Amino acid sequence: MSSSISGNDDRRRRPPPSPPKLPLLGNLHQIGNYPHRTFVRLAERYGSPLLLFHFGSRPVVVVTTSEAAREVLKTHDVVSAGKPEFGTLKKLLYDGKDVATCPYGEYWRQTRRLCVMHLLSNRKVLSCRAAREEEVGLLINRIRKDAEKREPVNLSELLSCLANDVICRTAFGRKYSHHGGATNFRDQLAEFMELLGAFSVGDFIPSLSWVNRLTGFDARVDRVASQFDELLEGAVEEGGGDDDDSQAPFIDVLLRLQKDSSEAFRLDREGIKAVILDLFVGGTDTTSTLLEWTMSELIKHPRVMKKLQEELRTKIGREIETVHEADLAEELEYLNLVIRETIRLHPPIPLLAPREMTQDATIMGYDVPSGTMIMTNAWGIGRDAKDWPESPEAFWPERFLDGNNVDFRGQDYQLIPFGAGRRGCPGISFALAVVELALANLVRNFDWELPDGVRGEDLDMTECVGLTMHRQLPLLAIPNRYITVD
């Protein structure tokens, strides 16, 4: 399939179709607020699974079909495993010493191995169960109090706190509700994420880098990077106390590995801080966004909500106040279908994390040179009528019944919210553990209604795109207690 093409021989090149571009800006002016939607429209207009754009001076190929995604992420897995360099990311993530943004090579391989083996393995995820159960328990108790007042709760906010607190507990062994007195850790993290997702003109049009200085963007990046470094330094100083890896917070595990003479590869101090940051960046907003969309779809579709409630209430029973992970051991088929259907329609990172070609390659018959940035439109692929012939825009978990075993773990290219191939997400089990436990509790323990008598079907589902794609308006809903154990 792959064929190398000579760097100089432009006559033989067949690039993907490309919408007309402007000088300096390239195609940046065409992208709009919902790039994933724009890219689907343009792919249809040009009738091509690959389109070539220019974001300023950067060539970017956008992949819009499952077939093309398979070629990129499977056939050309190694060649497409590079990462584009962005100045802002480098400043915020210790010059690319993390897993998610570091270039493809030995450092990435070893660092990812450490994460997969020691932090995100199924065994380690299981051993963090107590922290998840406690945090979900706190959330449910809080909602019970609100239910007594019959007041709407801000589910978006609560779910974001939950994801954040779970990662904090597993990464540091404690919560960082407050750091440095009045400064709230969550606000700091929110600003960090905002900057990671922000458009930095200098990264695309180097001749306009001065704009970042003029607007104060660069100074803000420096300030946030140094605030976070201070926090992580504190955590590294305090860490290293526990010898038992299975129970230890991530920071302790990484510090122990650093001292372990039998380990051929050791992360330095910046590497440890960068990896911890990666887990926050990769694991908080993504998880809470998935929870937020799942609850939105359930409230919007009372039939599905009722069916899921029946499954949970029948299989788990009414005898316990709060669902624990052991209670989920029973096969909860419909819960699984609901999560699959939500993530199909609302992949938290609609365009996956950008990749960069490390060699020339031919993809779907088009030549894509080394250095091209690759964006895979998981959102568009999840709604492509070719792969999802029955009402692709509809929320209908039953589509996964009757032998449709399409799953999101990176083998089925029509459903790739976690990416695929060697740079695919290593945090799937970690994320699902939180998502399943939280949903089982929220849905089994309460009936939900929208405030002001708004009907579920009228719930606004407008998206807002940053680092992740979340709801534009927070999800406010009134909980009514269902499970009341005396």
Ligand code: HEM
């Ligand atoms: C619903 C939750 C999540 C979603 C939708 C998600 C999605 C993704 C996606 C799309 C990628 C890029 C994949 C690719 O390029 O093929 C990725 C990478 C990554 N994710 Fe996740 N993720 C989630 C949860 C997590 C969690 C909980 C963690 C860790 C605590 C995590 C850690 C990472 C890391 C470290 C990478 C970089 C992998 C590499 O470059 O080798 N993610 N994730």
